[in-house]
Amino acid sequence: MAARMNKKRSFLFVSKVLGKHIPVNPHVSLLAGAALGVLYAELLGKRCEVSIDELVQAFTEPETAVNIYSRLMAQRVVLDKPTTFIGFAETATALGHSMYDLFAGRTKFLHTTREIINELESVISFEEEHSHATSHRCYAVDPELFQDDAPIVLVDDEMTTGKTALNIIRELHASYPRQTYVVASLLDWRSAADRAKFVELEQELGIAIPCLSLLEGSIEVTGQPVLSEREQASQHTTSTAVVKTIELGAEFEHRIVTSTTPDGFLNDKPYLAGTGRFGLLQSDNLRLEENCTAAASILRQERQGERTLCLGTGEFMFVPMRIASLMGEGVLYQSTTRSPVHPVKQTDYAIQSAYSYPSLDDPAVTNYLYNVQHGMYDDVFIFIEREVRNERIEPLLRIVKGLGFVQVNLVMFTSQP
Structure with a gap:
């Protein structure tokens, strides 16, 4: 548990498997999504190579985790119907992708995004009421992505009230009606009243909304939100870290579109095509796996010790996570986040340290790096999807240079001209 700086929701469940606030074995994070996939397979009466009990044991x-993940991926579950998986930004982009990745057949994947992309129109937009960044957009390049009546699986890290899921189901059903919407999350804390709202929507729209989770229960919150400034972790000013830039753009396919931040900043550097932001089909999966394998082979040669941190940034989580899982032993993975949380140096508290910096993409947005202590690692690989100006990287670079790394690697995915 941690205290969130948000008057709409004062608390945060900090996952030990998600790979966001706490560094984890990357295979454990991949298995978190796969575990939701196993639950979905069981819902459909499908058999999986690995049981849910074995998956939970790997946590x-x-x-x-490496062996269990390999066994799962060697025997993907074939779905009989076309199925679209949607991961919620920013926390569940990788969770949704790794759930989708368990399946074979006519499957599709899309993750929502907070970003505003100029050349594309969002096929649906909806609100996440408790979040700091409330607006979700869905940029499906293929207009046929939702043009069927097959199930849609919505993936989030947790359901507290379920309002986010209900919002997107209403939006989807208004434009792309179908019979079944599945909601999958690691945690389900919905109250009896919250669950009743799902039943009401099922009856109102004549649909089914089965819900899947690894853990469910009830919570009771007391007290007032804490909105004061957080105490930042102390900085070590001296640094001998070597800073190196590694360009992986040639290993991946790109989508050239421009984005605009709310303050008007224009970025015309390409995105990766394989993240799910623009939609993925089953036919894209093998190529993305080959890209990640080639990238990991390059980065593995750059490691400077036995303790390596791979750091995703914001919504850019699955590709860095998958690459990290292929870089050998001694690698941990986590991601930066836009969620403001109070750090407290206390053994039973989830957030021990916090650093803040302006987002690489939008300096008006503050991002955070949690639970990285000085001297924990030998080196770090910071995964940056789109090229940005040096001055935008400098605040984050200044933080990591003070954390005792021997080498700081900026891993760029922009294609070379």
């Missing part, structure tokens, strides 16, 4: 015994 507490991460040394087994």
